[in-house]
Amino acid sequence: MTRGPRQGLPAVWDGYAARTFRLPGYGGAAVFLRSQVRPARASGANGTALAFDVGLLSPDRVTHYLARSAGLGFVERLSQFLFRAASDFHPEKSLPTFIDEAMGLTVSAMSSTDARVAIEVTMIEDPGAPVLDPDSIDFETSRAVLVVASHDLRRLGRNGTDGTLGQDLAS
Amino acid sequence: MTYFFDTLPFPDGSRMANIWKESWVDDPEDAHLAIGHFVQLPDGQHADVEADFLTSHLPLQVGGFAGVYSDGNPWLFVLQIVPADASAFLAGDDDPLWAARDALDRALAFNPGAEMTLELRWTRNDLIRAYEEGGVQAQQVSDWPVAALLSGLLAECCYVPLTDIVDGYPTGCAFLGIDHACELDVFTDVFARWQAQLIPQPSEPVTTGGEDQEIGGSPRPEADLLEDAERAGRPSCPQCGAQESRRIALGRWGPRTPPDWQCSFCGHMWDDPSTTGERPPWMEGATEVHALAELIALTGAQTQQGLCEFLESATEFDFDLWLDLDGAEPDITLIVGILNQGLGLTFPFSLGELYATITGLEKDVYAASPEHGRDD
Numbered sequence: 001m002t003r004g005p006r007q008g009l010p011a012v013w014d015g016y017a018a019r020t021f022r023l024p025g026y027g028g029a030a031v032f033l034r035s036q037v038r039p040a041r042a043s044g045a046n047g048t049a050l051a052f053d054v055g056l057l058s059p060d061r062v063t064h065y066l067a068r069s070a071g072l073g074f075v076e077r078l079s080q081f082l083f084r085a086a087s088d089f090h091p092e093k094s095l096p097t098f099i100d101e102a103m104g105l106t107v108s109a110m111s112s113t114d115a116r117v118a119i120e121v122t123m124i125e126d127p128g129a130p131v132l133d134p135d136s137i138d139f140e141t142s143r144a145v146l147v148v149a150s151h152d153l154r155r156l157g158r159n160g161t162d163g164t165l166g167q168d169l170a171s
Numbered sequence: 172m173t174y175f176f177d178t179l180p181f182p183d184g185s186r187m188a189n190i191w192k193e194s195w196v197d198d199p200e201d202a203h204l205a206i207g208h209f210v211q212l213p214d215g216q217h218a219d220v221e222a223d224f225l226t227s228h229l230p231l232q233v234g235g236f237a238g239v240y241s242d243g244n245p246w247l248f249v250l251q252i253v254p255a256d257a258s259a260f261l262a263g264d265d266d267p268l269w270a271a272r273d274a275l276d277r278a279l280a281f282n283p284g285a286e287m288t289l290e291l292r293w294t295r296n297d298l299i300r301a302y303e304e305g306g307v308q309a310q311q312v313s314d315w316p317v318a319a320l321l322s323g324l325l326a327e328c329c330y331v332p333l334t335d336i337v338d339g340y341p342t343g344c345a346f347l348g349i350d351h352a353c354e355l356d357v358f359t360d361v362f363a364r365w366q367a368q369l370i371p372q373p374s375e376p377v378t379t380g381g382e383d384q385e386i387g388g389s390p391r392p393e394a395d396l397l398e399d400a401e402r403a404g405r406p407s408c409p410q411c412g413a414q415e416s417r418r419i420a421l422g423r424w425g426p427r428t429p430p431d432w433q434c435s436f437c438g439h440m441w442d443d444p445s446t447t448g449e450r451p452p453w454m455e456g457a458t459e460v461h462a463l464a465e466l467i468a469l470t471g472a473q474t475q476q477g478l479c480e481f482l483e484s485a486t487e488f489d490f491d492l493w494l495d496l497d498g499a500e501p502d503i504t505l506i507v508g509i510l511n512q513g514l515g516l517t518f519p520f521s522l523g524e525l526y527a528t529i530t531g532l533e534k535d536v537y538a539a540s541p542e543h544g545r546d547d
Binding site for chain 2: 024026028029059142144145147148150151
C-alpha cells in the first residue's frame, strides 16, 4: 500500500522554517527582515554572504526592499541597538542612531516613556543613487517587545567579520 | 461569570490584560452579523502590542480583549461585525461572514506565528439572548445596535453586571452615584475604570458594614474601600482585590514615587497617598533595594513578577525573585534557572551586579558570575 506525500511521514521541508525577524509596533506598524545567502556573483562581495529582505509595514502600505547587502556585524549591531533602546532610560538622548550604509538602513529612537519607545526606521530606496531617496516609518512599541526583538534578531544569522562564508557562516 | 469568559475555553489562571472597543455606528438599514475570533499568539509576543497591531489591520473590528495564560503565553479575542449582505454584494461570496474572516486572514499574514483557534458567530437575536441570560429583559436592549450589544458584553468582562450597563446606557454613565470622571459613554466608562484598576474582581469578597458583598455587584466608592482597608489595617490590592498587602518601602523607584504597599498574592505594588510612616533604617544606602527598584523601572515592569517575565523574554532562562522586606534586613535573591537546557543549575544573582550589567551593557543580562554558580 502506498501513501500520498501528505498522508505518510512529513516531507523533509515540513520542518523547514524561514529565518525571519519581525518588530511589531502599536498602530499596525512593523519592520520585517528575512535573511538569505547570496553567492559572490550576486552580492558583489568577496565570497558567499548574507543579504536581507527588508519590509516596512503600516496600515496603509507595505514596502519590501529585497536582497540588500549588509555591513559588517549588521545583526549583532542592530541587536545591541534594540536592547539599548529598551533598557536606556532616555534612548532618544543616549542612543546614537543606528546606521548601516551598505543596506541603506537607519534606525533611531525618537522618544520614550517608562514602558514605550518610539522609533523611526528609514530605508534608502537606492543606496547607490547620486541623490538618496529616503523611505521611512515611525511607530511606538513597548520596551519588552524591543528586548524580545533584540534576542530574535540573532536567529537571522551572523555576518560578524567580513560577511563571507569562510569566516562567518561556517563559524 | 461573564458571557465571554463562560463561552471561551480559558484554562485556569488565564488573565485579561487589556480590553478595548472602537467607535462604531451601525447603519440601521443593514442587518449586521457579529463574529469573534480567538487568536493564539506565539510565545514571547506582547499581548498589548500585538492586539493593537492586529486590530489596526481589521477595518470591521469593534473591540476585543487580550491577555495571557498562567504560563505567560499571550492570546487575544477580537470581535468584528459585518453587514449581512456585504460579502455577497461586494465580493460575490455566498458566505455572509466571508468579509470578516478574510479581513482576519489578511491581518494574520503580518504575524505568521499567530493562529486563529476558535470562531464564534452571533445574529442580533443571539446577542439579545445573551443579555437575557445576564438578567436583562429583551425589550431593554431591543433597539441597541449590534455594535453596542457587543460592547456591553465586552464591558461585562470588567466585572460590571449587564444590568448595571443596560441601566447606565441612556445616560452614558455606568457608575451612577459614584464620584468619578465619567466618560459619558457607558462602555468607555467601564473600560476606563477597569484600566484604573478600580473595579474589584470576583475572586475575593469585600466586607462592608459587617456584611459580605460579592464583588461583581454594584461597584463601591473608593472612599468606602479605603475605609474598609483602614479598618482591616491593610488595604486591598487595587489589582486583584486580595487583602494580602504588606507595607514595603523601596529606596528609589527610578524617577517615580516609591510604592507603599505590595500585594503578597499577585505581587502588584502601589502607592497609597493616605498612608504615612517612617522608612526602615536599612533603606538608605541599600544597594540591592535600589537595584531592584531601578531594574523594575528600567524594564518598564510593574512588579517583581513583571521583572522576571521581562528577563525571561530576553533570555532562554527561568527567573525567580525572592523578596522579603518584612525583616530587619532586606533579603532579596534573584535566582536564574537553566533547567530548560537540561543542566539543572541555578545561580543566585546579585541584583546590584545585574543592574550594573544591564546599564553597563557590557554583558548579556543572564551572564552569571562563575563564583555564584552552584549545582542544584
